Amino acid sequence: MAEALVLVDLQLEFFEPTGILQADAIPLAVAERAAELVRAWPHERPIVVVTSCYDRWRSVEPPLRFVEPVDDAAAAVDKSERLAGSHRGAPCCVAGSALSALVPVVATALDSHANVVAITKEFFSAWIETELERVLRDAAVTTVVLAGVTTSRCVQATAIDARRRGFRVALCVEASAASTRDAHERNVEELEALNVWTRR
DSSP states (O other): OOEEEEEEOOBGGGTSTTSTTGGGOOOHHHHHHHHHHHHHSOTTSOEEEEEEOOGGGSSSOOOOOOOOOOSOTTTSOOOOHHHHSOOOSSOOSOTTSGGGSBOHHHHHHHHTOSOEEEEEESSSSTTTTSSHHHHHHHTTOOEEEEEEEOTTTHHHHHHHHHHHTTOEEEEEEEEEEOSSHHHHHHHHHHHHHTTOEEEO
16 A cells, blocks of 8 residues: 655645634644654655645636545535635735745654645645646555645545545644634534545
């Protein structure tokens, strides 16, 4: 079983109170837990660092990329703009801005790993119009281990699309978050209903 660690949006934008989430910014402890995962991750297994850059959609309506339900349709997250879209409106993850950078504790941990691939996405799902699938297929990966933010949007959309593509998916619960703890717990339950297994 070949595994890849996929880190989603561990950017300062979501952790700083001056970022898009403001008062609901993600606690730094989540990034610190992700950094622990990186440090423990075997060097022969890939780490894919996915970051967002939404510049292209600030003045143009992005096309929807629907996230299809998997397995039991009754238990699946419905197809919605919440997961099918892309951020637009207020500036977020602007290329070259200080807030678009990785949280330093994560960046430092990644510096010591030998097998890191960086991918930039423009939609909530990390699979849409990126090289993620090619990278994982080339490495013969069958299981995606996810960590990052937020479980209400980008992490959830990425997990659902991974399942649709036939990957086993695990979510590192303590290295992931939403804007509130209650929302995070609801999102984890939704993903578990879609046969995403969890690691705490």
